[in-house]
Amino acid sequence: DFKTKEKIIIGVAGGDGIGPFITAEAQRVLEFLLADDVKTGRVVIKVIDGLTIEKRAACGKAIPDDVLAELKTCDVILKGPTTTPREGDQWPNIESANVAMRRELDLFANVRPVSVPEKNIDWVFYRENTEGAYAIGSKGIHVNEDLAIDFTVTTQEGSDRIIKAAFDYAEKSGKNKVTVVTKANVIKTTDGKFLDAAKAIAKNYPTVEMDDWYIDIMTAKLVDEKRRSQFKVMVLPNLYGDILTDEAAEFQGGVGTAGSANIGKRYSMFEAIHGSAPRMVDEGRGHYADPCSIIRAVGMLLEHIGYKNKADQLQKALDICGLYEKKLVLTGRATGATGAEYANYVMETLSNV
Amino acid sequence: DFKTKEKIIIGVAGGDGIGPFITAEAQRVLEFLLADDVKTGRVVIKVIDGLTIEKRAACGKAIPDDVLAELKTCDVILKGPTTTPREGDQWPNIESANVAMRRELDLFANVRPVSVPEKNIDWVFYRENTEGAYAIGSKGIHVNEDLAIDFTVTTQEGSDRIIKAAFDYAEKSGKNKVTVVTKANVIKTTDGKFLDAAKAIAKNYPTVEMDDWYIDIMTAKLVDEKRRSQFKVMVLPNLYGDILTDEAAEFQGGVGTAGSANIGKRYSMFEAIHGSAPRMVDEGRGHYADPCSIIRAVGMLLEHIGYKNKADQLQKALDICGLYEKKLVLTGRATGATGAEYANYVMETLSNV
Numbered sequence: 001d002f003k004t005k006e007k008i009i010i011g012v013a014g015g016d017g018i019g020p021f022i023t024a025e026a027q028r029v030l031e032f033l034l035a036d037d038v039k040t041g042r043v044v045i046k047v048i049d050g051l052t053i054e055k056r057a058a059c060g061k062a063i064p065d066d067v068l069a070e071l072k073t074c075d076v077i078l079k080g081p082t083t084t085p086r087e088g089d090q091w092p093n094i095e096s097a098n099v100a101m102r103r104e105l106d107l108f109a110n111v112r113p114v115s116v117p118e119k120n121i122d123w124v125f126y127r128e129n130t131e132g133a134y135a136i137g138s139k140g141i142h143v144n145e146d147l148a149i150d151f152t153v154t155t156q157e158g159s160d161r162i163i164k165a166a167f168d169y170a171e172k173s174g175k176n177k178v179t180v181v182t183k184a185n186v187i188k189t190t191d192g193k194f195l196d197a198a199k200a201i202a203k204n205y206p207t208v209e210m211d212d213w214y215i216d217i218m219t220a221k222l223v224d225e226k227r228r229s230q231f232k233v234m235v236l237p238n239l240y241g242d243i244l245t246d247e248a249a250e251f252q253g254g255v256g257t258a259g260s261a262n263i264g265k266r267y268s269m270f271e272a273i274h275g276s277a278p279r280m281v282d283e284g285r286g287h288y289a290d291p292c293s294i295i296r297a298v299g300m301l302l303e304h305i306g307y308k309n310k311a312d313q314l315q316k317a318l319d320i321c322g323l324y325e326k327k328l329v330l331t332g333r334a335t336g337a338t339g340a341e342y343a344n345y346v347m348e349t350l351s352n353v
Numbered sequence: 354d355f356k357t358k359e360k361i362i363i364g365v366a367g368g369d370g371i372g373p374f375i376t377a378e379a380q381r382v383l384e385f386l387l388a389d390d391v392k393t394g395r396v397v398i399k400v401i402d403g404l405t406i407e408k409r410a411a412c413g414k415a416i417p418d419d420v421l422a423e424l425k426t427c428d429v430i431l432k433g434p435t436t437t438p439r440e441g442d443q444w445p446n447i448e449s450a451n452v453a454m455r456r457e458l459d460l461f462a463n464v465r466p467v468s469v470p471e472k473n474i475d476w477v478f479y480r481e482n483t484e485g486a487y488a489i490g491s492k493g494i495h496v497n498e499d500l501a502i503d504f505t506v507t508t509q510e511g512s513d514r515i516i517k518a519a520f521d522y523a524e525k526s527g528k529n530k531v532t533v534v535t536k537a538n539v540i541k542t543t544d545g546k547f548l549d550a551a552k553a554i555a556k557n558y559p560t561v562e563m564d565d566w567y568i569d570i571m572t573a574k575l576v577d578e579k580r581r582s583q584f585k586v587m588v589l590p591n592l593y594g595d596i597l598t599d600e601a602a603e604f605q606g607g608v609g610t611a612g613s614a615n616i617g618k619r620y621s622m623f624e625a626i627h628g629s630a631p632r633m634v635d636e637g638r639g640h641y642a643d644p645c646s647i648i649r650a651v652g653m654l655l656e657h658i659g660y661k662n663k664a665d666q667l668q669k670a671l672d673i674c675g676l677y678e679k680k681l682v683l684t685g686r687a688t689g690a691t692g693a694e695y696a697n698y699v700m701e702t703l704s705n706v
C-alpha cells in the first residue's frame with residue numbers, strides 16, 4: 001500500500017516524437033502538486049531517458065536493457081508516447097515499446113475511464129493488457145512467401161485477474177454492472193475461455209450485474225445516444241480493448257483527451273493514449289503538442305499512489321481549463337497554445353481551486 | 354457474366370430465428386421484381402431448407418452436407434441470419450454457418466455499403482471474408498486447463514484478391530480512394546503482410562489514392578462528423594471488417610438497415626448483417642421482425658446478376674418507404690408493422706416508381 005510507504009519513486013520516461021515535449025509539461029504539473037513531498041524526499045521523481053526510437057533501433061530491442069533496469073527501480077512510471085517502427089520505415093522491425101513494457105512489467109490491467117457528463121457517458125474500460133492478440137509481439141510466422149500466421153493467447157490466470165479487477169471496481173464504485181466484450185461466437189477457443197471465466201467470476205459478485213456483447217455490435221452500441229449510458233464498466237481482451245477505447249475517447253473529445261493506467265502487482269505505468277506524432281516534431285511544432293491526455297494520466301497516477309485529494313484538485317482544474325483546443329480562444333493564435341502555456345494555465349488554475 | 358447467361362438459379366436459404374420470417378418477405382419482393390423472367394424460366398428461385406440450428410446440431414456440422422450440395426447447385430444465394438450456438442447453450446459447439454458458408458463457397462469479398470446522404474456519408478467496405486482471425490473456425494487449441502491458443506492466417510493470394518477488388522471498385526466508381534485498415538503496428542506478421550500487399554497493389558492504380566490507418570483510431574475517425582466523409586472505400590482483414598461495418602451501419606440506422614454481399618469467383622451470397630434474434634421468435638414476435646436489411650440484400654443481389662434497373666428501382670422504393678421504424682407511424686401500433694406489411698408497402702411503392 002502506497003499510503004504507508006516511506007518513499008515513492010516516480011519514473012518519468014519521455015518516449016519520443018512529441019513524447020518528451022508533453023511529458024516535460026506533465027512533469028511540471030506533477031512536481032507542482034507534490035512539491036512538499038519532493039522536498040522531504042518522500043517522493044522522488046526520476047527522469048529516464050533512452051526510450052527513444054534511435055536508441056531502441058540501435059540495440060534492436062523494444063526496450064533497451066539499461067532502460068528496463070532503470071524502470072524497474074521505480075514504483076510508478078509516467079510514460080510519453082513512443083514511436084513504433086513499421087516495415088518500410090527507416091527503422092528495423094522492432095516491437096512496440098508500449099506493448100513490451102506492459103508485458104515486461106506485467107501491467108495486466110489497462111484502465112481507461114471516459115466521462116462526458118453532458119452526454120450521460122460514464123464508462124470505465126478494463127482492458128486485458130498482456131496477452132490475447134498482443135501476446136507474441138512480432139513473433140508471428142512467415143511460413144512461406146504466401147502464408148503468414150499470428151497467434152492469440154488467452155490464459156485462465158490472465159483472464160481471471162483482469163475480470164476480477166473489473167468486478168472489484170464495479171462493486172467498490174457502486175456502478176454494479178460489468179459488460180464483457182468478446183467475439184466468442186467466432187473466436188471460440190480464446191474468447192470463449194475469456195467469456196467463460198467472466199461467467200464463473202460473476203457468481204462471486206451477487207450485487208454486480210453482468211451482461212455480454214460481441215465487439216462488432218458493441219462499437220455500434222457506443223454510438224447509440226439513447227442506449228449507451230446503460231454501460232458502466234467494460235472488461236475486454238487486449239485487442240478489443242484497444243479498439244473500443246479509441247472509439248469511446250472520441251465522444252470525450254478524442255484520444256488526445258484520455259489518460260490510461262497500466263496496473264500490475266508490482267509496477268504501474270500511466271500514459272497518454274494517443275501516438276507520438278513524429279510529423280509534428282519534424283515540422284518544428286513539437287512544443288504545440290497537446291499535453292491534456294498525459295496530464296490526465298498524472299491525475300490517475302496521483303490517485304493510484306494515494307494522493308486522492310491532489311488528483312481531485314487536478315481533475316477540477318482540468319475541467320475548468322477545458323480542452324486544450326479552447327486555448328485557441330485564449331491565445332488568439334491560429335496555432336493554439338503551446339504545451340507549456342497550457343500547463344501554466346493548469347497550474348494557475350490549480351492555485352485557485 | 355450474368356448478362357449473357359441463359360438461366361440463373363437463385364437459392365433462398367431462410368436460416369433460423371427470425372431468418373425464415375424476413376427471408377420469406379424478401380423473397381416475395383424478389384419474385385415481384387423478377388416475375389417476368391421467372392415466368393420464362395430464365396430465373397429459377399429455389400427454396401433451400403435445412404440451414405436451421407436443429408438440423409445443424411443434429412449432424413454436428415456448420416452446414417449439413419445435403420444443404421451444402423444444394424447451395425452449390427445455385428449461382429447466387431439469398432441467406433437469412435443463422436443462430437451460432439455458444440457454450441452453455443443447449444446446442445453443441447458448432448461453427449457459425451455464416452463463417453462456414455463464406456469459406457466453403459470461397460466468398461472472399463464481403464462488400465458492405467453504408468450511405469447516409471444527409472450526413473455526407475458514402476462508404477463502401479471491402480472486408481476479407483475467408484481468412485484472418487476467422488480462418489480456423491472453432492479449431493483453436495486448449496493446450497491445457499490454463500492455456501488457449503487461436504490462430505490468425507493471412508495469405509498473399511487471399512490479401513491480393515480482396516485488395517484488388519477494392520481498388521478496382523474505387524477506380525470504376527470514380528471514388529478514387531482506398532483506405533487500408535489494419536493493426537500492423539502490433540499484429541506485425543499477418544496485418545503487416547496485408548498492408549504490404551496493399552502498398553504493392555496500389556502502384557498499379559495510379560489514379561487511386563491510398564492511405565492507411567490502424568483499426569483502433571479508425572473507429573474514432575468514423576465518429577468524427579467533420580472528417581469522416583474523407584473516407585470512400587475501405588479494405589480490411591476479416592475481423593476489423595466485422596467490427597468497423599457494424600459501427601458504420603449504426604450511422605445509417607443500425608445493422609438492421611444494412612445488406613451485405615459475399616462475392617466469390619463461382620458463387621455469391623447476399624444477406625442481412627444482423628443476427629437471428631431467437632428471442633423474438635420465442636416470444637411469438639417473429640412476424641414483426643424487420644426485413645429492411647435483407648431487402649437491401651435483394652437489391653445488391655439484383656445488381657450483381659445484371660438487373661441494375663430493378664436494383665435502382667428497389668433502392669428508390671426503399672428510400673421512399675424509409676426505415677421500418679417509420680411504419681410505427683403508418684400503422685399506429687406500438688409494436689410497429691409486421692414484416693409482411695412492410696414488404697407490401699415496398700411492393701406498392703415499387704408499382705409507382
Ligand SMILES: CC(C)[C@H](C(=O)O)[C@@H](O)C(=O)O
Pocket residue numbers: 084096098099242273538539569
Ligand atoms: C501504440 C499502440 C501499440 C497501443 C496499443 O495498440 O495498445 C495504443 O494504440 C494504445 O491503445 O495504447
Ligand SMILES: CC(C)[C@H](C(=O)O)[C@@H](O)C(=O)O
Pocket residue numbers: 185186216437449451452595626
Ligand atoms: C454472425 C457472425 C458470425 C458474423 C461475423 O462475425 O462475420 C456477423 O457478425 C457478420 O458481420 O456477418
